[in-house]
Amino acid sequence: MPKVYNWQIGREMDYWYEESRPRRQAAAVFDTNKCIACQTCTVACKTTWTSGKGQEYMYWNNVETKPWGSYPMGWDVNILKMLGPQRWSLEGERYVYRGKTIFEAAAQSERVLGYLPSDLDYAYPNRGEDETNEIVVEEKFYLRMPHDLWFFYLPRICNHCTYPACLASCPRLSIYKRPEDGIVLVDQARCRGYRECVQACPYKKVFYNHVTRISEKCVLCYPAVEKGIWPRCMRTCIGKIRMFGYLNTPEKADPENPLDFLVHVKKVGLPLLPQLGLEPNIYYIPPIHVGNINFLRMLFGPGVDQAIQTYNKAIAGRDLELVAALLLNVSTDRIMTKFKVIGSSEVAGYDENGHEVVRIPLKEPAVVRPFYDERLQVYRHNIT
Ligand code: SF4
Ligand code: SF4
Numbered sequence: 001m002p003k004v005y006n007w008q009i010g011r012e013m014d015y016w017y018e019e020s021r022p023r024r025q026a027a028a029v030f031d032t033n034k035c036i037a038c039q040t041c042t043v044a045c046k047t048t049w050t051s052g053k054g055q056e057y058m059y060w061n062n063v064e065t066k067p068w069g070s071y072p073m074g075w076d077v078n079i080l081k082m083l084g085p086q087r088w089s090l091e092g093e094r095y096v097y098r099g100k101t102i103f104e105a106a107a108q109s110e111r112v113l114g115y116l117p118s119d120l121d122y123a124y125p126n127r128g129e130d131e132t133n134e135i136v137v138e139e140k141f142y143l144r145m146p147h148d149l150w151f152f153y154l155p156r157i158c159n160h161c162t163y164p165a166c167l168a169s170c171p172r173l174s175i176y177k178r179p180e181d182g183i184v185l186v187d188q189a190r191c192r193g194y195r196e197c198v199q200a201c202p203y204k205k206v207f208y209n210h211v212t213r214i215s216e217k218c219v220l221c222y223p224a225v226e227k228g229i230w231p232r233c234m235r236t237c238i239g240k241i242r243m244f245g246y247l248n249t250p251e252k253a254d255p256e257n258p259l260d261f262l263v264h265v266k267k268v269g270l271p272l273l274p275q276l277g278l279e280p281n282i283y284y285i286p287p288i289h290v291g292n293i294n295f296l297r298m299l300f301g302p303g304v305d306q307a308i309q310t311y312n313k314a315i316a317g318r319d320l321e322l323v324a325a326l327l328l329n330v331s332t333d334r335i336m337t338k339f340k341v342i343g344s345s346e347v348a349g350y351d352e353n354g355h356e357v358v359r360i361p362l363k364e365p366a367v368v369r370p371f372y373d374e375r376l377q378v379y380r381h382n383i384t
Contacts, residue, residue, distance in 0.1 A: 001103070004163060007250050008274040008301070009097035014104050015277075016111050016168035022182035026160060026220055027247035027281040028234060029262045029269035031329065033288055033311070034241040035153040037063050037129070041233035045157075048232050049219070054211030057122045060218040061233040063155040067295060068128030071156075072121035072204050079202040079276065080298070082113055086275045088302045095302040101277025102165060102202055112165045112200040133292065152287040155241070157233060158205040158218035159272065159280030160184045166217070169200035174215075181246070182281065183220045191215050202276045228335045228351060235333040243329050245336055247281060256338045258325050258349070266322050268307045270300040288312060320344065324362055332358035 003012045004019035045061040062071045070076055079102070080086070086099040102113040132149045160177075164184050167175040174190035175197060177183070186197070186206070191214040197206040198215060206217045221231035229235070234242040245259040253264035262283070263269040269283030286296050286304050288311055296304045314322040324347035328339055334357040336349035341362075348359040372379055 006101075006163065006277060006279050008271050008279050009101070009277060010091070010094050011096050013101050013163075013277050015163050016103070020177075020179075021162065021249070022177060022179050024180070024246045024248075025162065025182035025281055026225060027182075027245065027259050027263075027283065029243045029259060029283045029285065030155055031241040031243075031285040031326065032152050032154060033285060034239045034329075035063065035155055036239045037065065037153040038238045039063055040236050040238045041155055044232045044236040045218075048221070050216075054209035055207075055216070058207045058209075058216070059125055060205070060207070061155065061157045062125055063153055065129045065131060065151050066154050066299070067133050067151065068131045069126070069154075070128065071125040072117040073124060073127060074121070075117070075202070075204040076273070076299075078115060079113075080273075082115065083276070086298075088275075090302075097275050097277075097301075099275060101275070102200075103163070103168065103277055112169045114165065114169070114200040114202060116195060116199045117204060133295075147289050148291050150287075150290045150292075152290060154272075154284070155233075156203065156205070156272075157282060158184065158220070159203060159278065159282045160218075160220055161281065162279035163277065165200040165202060165276075165278055166197035166206050169196040170194075171196060178222075181222070181225060183222050183225070184217070185219060185222070186215050186217055188212075188214055188216075202273070202278070203280070225335070230333045230335065235330065237330050240330040243325075247283075254338075256340065258328055258336055258339045261321075261325050261339070266310055266319075266325075267303055268311050268322070270303050270307055273299065274301045285311060320362065327360060327362065328358065331360050334358070 001014040002018045004015040006013050041061045042059055042063055050058040064070055083105055088095045089098050105113045132151050134149055160183055172190050172192055174187045193213040195208050198208050206215050209216050230244045234244045243258055247259040250264050253260040255261055255265045268285050271280050271283055284300055286300050286307055288308050290296055313319050321341055324341045327347060328349050334351055337352045338350040341347050346359055346361055348356050351357050369380055
């Protein structure tokens with residue numbers, strides 16, 4: 001197999017095809033600290049793309065509660081168990097993954113290590129919702145930070161991976177990664193429904209349509225993206241947890257690009273299960289309230305400790321630029337390629353033509369109204 005470089009694991013790895021990066025890579029950062037599991041993103045996607053026959057069970061976007069939630073059931077536990085020991089080592093200043101990826105751990109007769117979920121695995125998309133990590137509340141238990149009892153929400157879509165397992169596994173060459181933006185698509189005319197991709201994708205984000213008998217997956221709302229507009233799940237996000245745009249590789253990182261800033265400069269956006277080796281392009285700001293840091297390291301890699309520290313510094317008011325970048329989340333539905341803090345009071349975002357598409361204050365003005373309004377002669381109970 002050819003050797004390709006995967007910067008998320010800090011080393012070269014085996015992949016079925018030669019390295020071929022798109023001209024630019026569509027990507028997103030999700031701030032798990034702000035997700036309220038309202039499922040607006042799930043419904044926005046469902047009503048846009050998967051309301052047809054054979055798609056009833058599909059959620060191209062889903063939001064699961066960690067640690068117990070998963071859709072399809074046990075997708076993460078299953079692949080991690082199959083993969084075996086996963087080890088990161090600190091070499092110089094960077095972490096290198098020294099375990100095997102799913103491409104390197106595949107049996108000789110397979111291209112990718114994977115499994116095919118059963119039909120019933122898809123039957124409980126909200127299993128484990130709002131369940132905490134522990135069910136026993138010990139004597140003298142009290143609430144402290146980080147919480148002993150915790151859960152958090154993990155919104156998931158296809159990661160439009162740099163090294164997609166779905167693409168590597170397809171014997172019909174039906175899956176392709178667009179050179180112009182890195183979006184991964186299934187050619188519906190070529191697909192014959194062998195389900196190799198469903199088996200290979202460790203995130204289980206390719207779905208088999210049993211009516212049309214072909215595979216389908218998230219298309220990252222490419223018709224909108226081509227017009228410079230965010231995908232549906234992202235622009236409708238109620239919690240304003242999402243930032244969409246284009247991400248460069250670390251050596252070409254542009255600190256004025258909001259995605260590069262969050263992922264490469266501040267390193268608060270981390271990939272989901274980087275040890276699998278796909279270089280996924282949806283990044284997560286890890287939750288800051290979770291008591292078990294090892295669980296987060298397993299999910300987001302060894303950068304978690306640093307990311308939490310940096311994020312905490314920002315919410316304590318000691319990193320204005322990071323606060324500014326985070327405030328831009330879902331502040332516009334236009335794709336921004338640059339952002340800039342103006343003075344110390346505003347942040348503006350610009351599209352690829354340099355046009356300002358949004359400008360917002362860094363501090364929301366707070367208006368305190370009197371309990372009794374003499375002019376209108378009314379009492380107000382909600383006074384802020
Ligand atoms: S998340 Fe799965 S379906 Fe999406 S590109 Fe990666 S391997 Fe393919
Ligand atoms: S719309 Fe946003 S806040 Fe609501 S569940 Fe989806 S990601 Fe979370």
